[in-house]
Amino acid sequence: MQIDIVSVFPEYFDVTGLSLLGKAQEKGLVTIRAHNLRDWTHDVHHSVDDTPVGGGAGMVMKPEVWGQCLDDLLGMPDGPTQQQPPSGQTANTADVNGQKEAMKRSGEKSDGTAAEADSPADSYKAGAAGPVLIFPNPSAPLFTQADATALSRAKRLIFGCGRYEGYDARIPDYYRNQGVDVREYSIGDYVLNGGEVAVSVMLEAITRLLPGFMGNPESIVQESYTGDEPLLEYRQYTRPTTWRGMTVPAILTSGDHGKVDRFRRDEAIKRTSRIRPDLIARLDCPTLDKHDRRLL
Numbered sequence: 419m420q421i422d423i424v425s426v427f428p429e430y431f432d433v434t435g436l437s438l439l440g441k442a443q444e445k446g447l448v449t450i451r452a453h454n455l456r457d458w459t460h461d462v463h464h465s466v467d468d469t470p471v472g473g474g475a476g477m478v479m480k481p482e483v484w485g486q487c488l489d490d491l492l493g494m495p496d497g498p499t500q501q502q503p504p505s506g507q508t509a510n511t512a513d514v515n516g517q518k519e520a521m522k523r524s525g526e527k528s529d530g531t532a533a534e535a536d537s538p539a540d541s542y543k544a545g546a547a548g549p550v551l552i553f554p555n556p557s558a559p560l561f562t563q564a565d566a567t568a569l570s571r572a573k574r575l576i577f578g579c580g581r582y583e584g585y586d587a588r589i590p591d592y593y594r595n596q597g598v599d600v601r602e603y604s605i606g607d608y609v610l611n612g613g614e615v616a617v618s619v620m621l622e623a624i625t626r627l628l629p630g631f632m633g634n635p636e637s638i639v640q641e642s643y644t645g646d647e648p649l650l651e652y653r654q655y656t657r658p659t660t661w662r663g664m665t666v667p668a669i670l671t672s673g674d675h676g677k678v679d680r681f682r683r684d685e686a687i688k689r690t691s692r693i694r695p696d697l698i699a700r701l702d703c704p705t706l707d708k709h710d711r712r713l714l
């Protein structure tokens with residue numbers, strides 16, 4: 419998977435070299451490149467924002483700068499705003515040019531879509547090469563584990579981090595109209611200063627699902643929000659079995675795997691029903707047996 423992130427603070431993503439995500443990059447499972455949006459500005463102040471049309475507080479991110487940046491990253495040579503970043507940003511330009519070459523070699527069209535697919539959305543659904551353009555936005559639908567799972571099958575993701583009062587609404591609309599698979603997601607019902615933290619959250623949720631990312635692939639099978647029955651996970655314990663007078667549930671040390679499974683499922687259903695009744699309400703009824711229902 420190839421991931422490009424555009425931000426006015428690309429340093430936020432230096433930490434992606436750490437821990438499991440760093441190892442995944444070493445193993446070649448994922449390539450992450452953070453770009454500075456200001457590299458696509460042409461004025462002396464490298465400005466990326468302007469006052470809101472219609473008035474109001476704060477600043478809004480300008481469509482022209484985003485347009486030039488995203489045209490380049492998406493390899494849209496006919497984009498009406500297509501221009502190279504100004505001199506002095508050779509690293510990014512080289513990256514983008516290298517990427518265009520790589521796309522040619524891999525049989526992608528110049529807009530990044532797979533040659534055999536009718537549209538980026540089709541190719542993405544098929545787990546093929548269509549890039550997905552993602553903007554974090556507090557007023558968008560909530561990003562879920564199901565989204566992370568679906569996006570982990572894409573070959574290329576491009577994240578655009580908003581700042582200030584957000585980005586000009588025409589930016590996602592424009593690329594949607596160009597046939598790009600554009601997503602906007604909120605990571606929760608609160609407002610952050612910028613999209614960097616939101617992108618970090620989505621990035622981690624998506625990449626940990628890449629085949630080969632986890633040492634033990636089983637560890638992502640039975641997790642909260644995961645699978646056909648997205649319940650909260652049961653409570654977990656480790657040794658010692660008694661700690662400060664508190665003992666783990668005896669059934670977990672019984673060695674009876676059937677009983678342990680049943681106990682954990684009961685826990686998961688009871689906890690989900692108490693903490694996240696909305697998840698239970700969305701569950702497909704046939705997956706709950708009579709025993710399960712008695713717990714609700």
Ligand code: SAM
Binds near residue numbers: 604605
């Ligand atoms: N004026 C916007 C509003 O009230 O909806 C808030 C803009 S926020 C200060 C700046 C940027 O942070 C957004 O464009 C978005 O990229 C990011 N952001 C803030 N909160 C977020 C959230 N809960 N989920 C995803 N992105 C968020």
